[in-house]
Amino acid sequence: MLASVLLNIVRKSRMIDALFNQPDYLAAKKALDAVALRQEAIASNIANLETPGYKRVDVAASFNSELQRACAARDPQEIAALKPQLEVDPNAVPVSPDGNTVSLEDELLKMNQNSLANTLETQLVSTDLYRLKMAITGTVS
Amino acid sequence: MIDILSGIQSTAAALDAERTRLDVISENIANANTTRGPDGKPYQRQLVVFESALQQAMNGTQVPTLRVSGIEKDPRPFEMVYEPGNPDADSHGMVAMPNVNVQEEMADMISASRTFDANLAVVKNARDMAMQVLAIGKH
Amino acid sequence: MLPISTIQPLMSAYGITPGEKISPSLPVTPAEQPGTLAPAQPSGDSFSTMLGKMVEEVNGKQISAAQTVNTLQAGGDVSLHQAVIAMEEANVSFQLMVEVRNKLLDAYQQIMQMQV
Numbered sequence: 001m002l003a004s005v006l007l008n009i010v011r012k013s014r015m016i017d018a019l020f021n022q023p024d025y026l027a028a029k030k031a032l033d034a035v036a037l038r039q040e041a042i043a044s045n046i047a048n049l050e051t052p053g054y055k056r057v058d059v060a061a062s063f064n065s066e067l068q069r070a071c072a073a074r075d076p077q078e079i080a081a082l083k084p085q086l087e088v089d090p091n092a093v094p095v096s097p098d099g100n101t102v103s104l105e106d107e108l109l110k111m112n113q114n115s116l117a118n119t120l121e122t123q124l125v126s127t128d129l130y131r132l133k134m135a136i137t138g139t140v141s
Numbered sequence: 142m143i144d145i146l147s148g149i150q151s152t153a154a155a156l157d158a159e160r161t162r163l164d165v166i167s168e169n170i171a172n173a174n175t176t177r178g179p180d181g182k183p184y185q186r187q188l189v190v191f192e193s194a195l196q197q198a199m200n201g202t203q204v205p206t207l208r209v210s211g212i213e214k215d216p217r218p219f220e221m222v223y224e225p226g227n228p229d230a231d232s233h234g235m236v237a238m239p240n241v242n243v244q245e246e247m248a249d250m251i252s253a254s255r256t257f258d259a260n261l262a263v264v265k266n267a268r269d270m271a272m273q274v275l276a277i278g279k280h
Numbered sequence: 281m282l283p284i285s286t287i288q289p290l291m292s293a294y295g296i297t298p299g300e301k302i303s304p305s306l307p308v309t310p311a312e313q314p315g316t317l318a319p320a321q322p323s324g325d326s327f328s329t330m331l332g333k334m335v336e337e338v339n340g341k342q343i344s345a346a347q348t349v350n351t352l353q354a355g356g357d358v359s360l361h362q363a364v365i366a367m368e369e370a371n372v373s374f375q376l377m378v379e380v381r382n383k384l385l386d387a388y389q390q391i392m393q394m395q396v
Contacts, residue, residue, distance in 0.1 A: 015330070016337040016373045029365060032274075036359045039270065040148030043263050044204040047155035049256045051193055051207055086204075104259055111266055118270045122361070126277045129368050136376045145360055274361045278368035 019132060026079040027071045028124040034059050034067075034084040035118045041086055042111045045102045052098035056107075060087045146267045151206040152260050158207045159257040162189045165212060166250045173241040176229045183229075184239040186215035215240055334380065338373045345370035 020026075041057045048054040063084045070078040092101035134140055165187050172184035192210040195203040217240045225234030345366040352363040 015334055016341060016376070019372070019376070020369055029361075032361045032365075033359070035270075036148070036361060039267060040204075043149045043267070044151045044206075046256075046259050046263050047151035048193075048205055048207060049155075049259060050252065051191070051205060054193075054205060057204065104255070108259065108262065111263065115266055115270055119273055122273045122277050125365060126280075129278050129372060130280055132372050133375060136372065136379050138379075271360055274364055277361070277364050278371070 021076045022128070023071055023074045023076055023079055025125070025128045026076055027067060028121050028128070030067060030079060030082055030084075031117070031121045032125065034063055035114055035121060037084050037086060038110075038114050039118075042107055042114065045107050046104070046111075048100075049102050049104060050100070052100060054100050054102060056089045056092045056101045057086050058089045058110075060085045145271055146264070149264060149267050151204060152263050152267075154206045154208055155260045156257060156264075158189070158191060158209050159253050159260065161209050161212070162253045163250065163257065165189050166246050166253065169241045170243060170246050170250075173239055173243050173246075175239055176227065176236055183219050183237045184241070185219075186217070186239060186241045187212055188215050331380075334377060338370075338377045341370045341373045 038059045041059060045054075045056045045058075063082070066082055067079070070082060089101070094101050095103050169186050172178075175184040178184050189209055190211050190213055192208050193205045194208050195205055219237040219240050221235045222238050223234055224230055224236045227236045230236050345363075348358055348363045348366040351358045352360065
C-alpha cells in the first residue's frame with residue numbers, strides 16, 4: 001500500500017518543508033554558504049601571496065546587504081534564491097611592484113573573522129534543529 | 142575521492158611550491174663557497190620557476206594556483222675573486238666563486254617561510270571549521 | 281519506515297478503507313501547519329492523504345540527503361555543511377514521522393481500551 005502511495009502522489013505537499021522554511025533558519029544556512037565560499041577565496045589569496053599580478057578575490061560585498069534585506073522581508077523564497085558569488089576585490093590596492101594585491105596580515109584577519117562567523121552560524125543552525133527535535137519528541141534530551 | 146576540506150587545493154599546491162623553494166634555497170646557501178663541484182666547475186645557483194595554473198573554485202569561478210614548473214640554473218656569471226693561494230685559482234690567481242648571494246638567499250628564505258607558514262595556517266583553520274560543521278545537530 | 285501493520289487497523293477503526301488509491305487532487309485539511317494532524321473525519325480521505333504525503337515527503341528528504349552525501353563522497357560540488365545539514369534535516373523529519381506514528385498508536389490503543 002505504501003509503495004502505491006509513493007508512486008501515486010506527486011510531490012506537492014509542504015508539510016515537512018514548512019518545518020524548515022523559517023526565514024532565520026534559511027538565512028543561517030545561506031550565511032554558511034557564504035562562509036564556505038569566503039574560506040575558499042582566502043585560501044586562494046594566501047596561496048597566491050607571491051604570484052605576480054594576482055588580484056585578491058572575496059565574496060561579493062552585495063551579498064551581505066541582500067541577505068539582510070531578504071531577512072527583514074521575512075520572505076523564505078527570496079532568502080533561498082540568494083547565491084553568494086566570488087568577485088575580484090575592487091577595493092584592494094597593490095602591495096608589491098608586480099601588482100599583487102594580497103596583504104598577508106589582512107587575509108589572516110579576515111580568516112579569523114570568517115572562522116568566528118562559521119562558529120556562529122553553525123551554532124544557530126544547530127540550535128534550530130535541536131529546538132525542532134525538542135518540539136517533536138516533547139523531551140529535552 | 143572525498144574532499145572534506147574543500148577549497149584548499151590551491152593551498153596544497155602553494156605548500157608544495159614553497160617547500161621546494163626552501164629546499165633549493167638551503168642547497169644554494171650550503172654550496173655558497175663550493176668552487177669545485179662534482180663536475181669540476183663552481184656551484185651554479187639554482188632557482189625555482191613557478192607557473193600559474195587555473196583551478197575551479199566552488200561556485201565555478203577560476204582561481205589561479207601556483208605550481209613549480211621546474212628548477213633551473215641561474216645564468217648569472219660567476220664572481221671572480223682574487224685569491225692566488227686557492228688550489229682552484231687560475232693562471233691570474235682568480236677564483237670563480239658560485240653566483241650565490243647569501244643575503245639574497247636569506248631574504249628569499251624568510252619570504253618563502255612566511256608564505257609556507259601562512260598556508261599551513263589556512264589548512265589548520267579549514268580543519269577547525271570542518272570540525273565545527275561536523276558537530277551540527279549533536280548535543 | 282512506517283510499519284503498515286499499525287496504520288491499517290487504525291485506519292479501519294476510523295472507517296478508512298486501506299488500499300484505496302490516494303488522489304493528489306484531494307485537499308489536505310486543515311491549513312498545512314507543521315506537526316498538526318487533521319481532525320479525524322468520517323470520510324477519511326484527508327487523513328490518509330495527509331499520512332501518505334508525510335511519508336512521501338520524509339522519504340524524499342532521506343533520498344535527497346543520501347544523494348547529497350554521495351555527491352560529497354565522490355568529490356562533487358557539494359560543501360560539507362550542506363551534506364551535514366541535509367542529513368540532520370532528514371533525521372528530524374523521520375523523527376517527526378515516528379512521533380506521529382507513536383501518537384496514532386497511543387490514540388488507537390486508548391480507544392480500544394474504552395469500555396463501551
